[in-house]
Amino acid sequence: MPRKHVPQRTCVGCRQVRPKREMVRIVRTPDSGVEIDETGKRAGRGAYLCPKWECWEAALKGKRLEHAxxxxxxAEEREKLWEFGRALREAQEGKERCRGESS
Structure with missing residues (x-):
């Protein structure tokens, strides 16, 4: 039986190719606003980032996201993206702490 096709996307921050569902999509909407697309289906030009703090930092500091x-x-859009990235970092650190406690 043939395997189902899994869409792949490249992270703007680290350039690593991963399954689309594992990535966070940032979209430039037709009215020129930049937002986080949690559904992955909003209309507009999209760019993908891994849910890792390092990728968000690289994409926002190096202007890779703006280029993509x-x-x-x-400033407002940039701050919203930084906040989302920080929330991902806190969630990631929380998972690492939980893994450390269960060992």
Whole structure:
């Protein structure tokens, strides 16, 4: 039986190819706003990031995300993305702590 096709995407931060479902999509909407697309189906130009703090940091500091979306981020949009990245980092650290306690 043939395996089902799994869509792959490249992370803007680390350039690693991973399954689309494991990534976070950032979308430039038709009205030029930049938002996090939690469904992965919103209309607009999209860019993908791994759910790792290092990738978010690289994408936002190095302007890789702006280049991928072909738009300059406003201070407000940039701050929202930093906040989301920090929340991912806290969740990641929490998982690591839980793994350390169960060992």
């Amino acid at each position: 979306l072909k738009v300059a981020l406003t």
